Amino acid sequence: MTDSILELYVNDGLSDEEIDQQRASYGPLTEDVRELIQLALQTRVDADDVARAREHLAAAREILERDREDGPYGTRFNDSGRFRNWGNAAIGLRNAIAPIGDIHEDDDGRVWADIHLGPVYEGPAGHVHGGVSALLLDQILGDAARISGHPGMTGTLTIRYRKRTPLGALRVEAKLDRVEGRKAFVVGHIADPEGICVKAEGIFIAPAWMVQQRDSFTETPRPE
Known part of the structure; x- marks a missing residue:
C-alpha cells in the first residue's frame, strides 16, 4: 500500500x-471546461444547436486525446x-470541478479561501450539497495541518451542519x-455573508512514510 502511494509522488524533472508554461496553458483550458460544465446545465438552446455544439466538443476531444496520460495525476514536484497536485478534486489547477482557487494564511495560523459555488454544486434546491461541504472542509482542514508543519492523511472528519x-x-x-504525536487536530468552518453554516473538526495523521518525506525538507512543501 505504501509503495503504491509513493509511486504517485513523482519528481518529473520539469524546470x-x-x-x-504549463500553468499558463492548462489553467485557462480548465476554466473553459468549468464554464462548459455549468453551461451544459443552464443552456436552453434547441436540439439542432445542441448537436452542433457536440460536434465542436468532439473536435476538441480529438485534439486533446492526441497526447494524453492515463490514471491519476498524483503529486508531482521538481528539483526546486x-x-x-493539479488533479486534486478540491483545489486542482487542472480539475474543472475543483471549487477552491487560492488558499491564504494569516500570521496567527488561520488558513482560508474565498470561493463561489454555482449551480453545479447544488444539493437541496438553491443550496450546496452536503457532500461538497465535506469535500471543502476536508481540504481546508488538511491544508491548515500541512501549512502549520504537520501534514497528514484524514483520520476522522466530524461535520456539524448548522x-x-x-x-x-x-x-x-x-x-x-x-498536535499529539503524529496527530494534528484541526477545526474549521464554512460561512456565508450571514455567518457560519457548517463546522468541522478533523484529525490528520502522518503515516511513517510521510514523516520521513517531511523531515527531508527544510520547509513545508506548498502545493500549487
Missing part, C-alpha cells in the same frame, strides 16, 4: 519555466521543490488546534 449553505459566495476557513 520552473516549464511549470509556469515546487509541488503540484444551517443550509446557500449557493454563491462563501468562505472556508481552518486553524490548527493542537
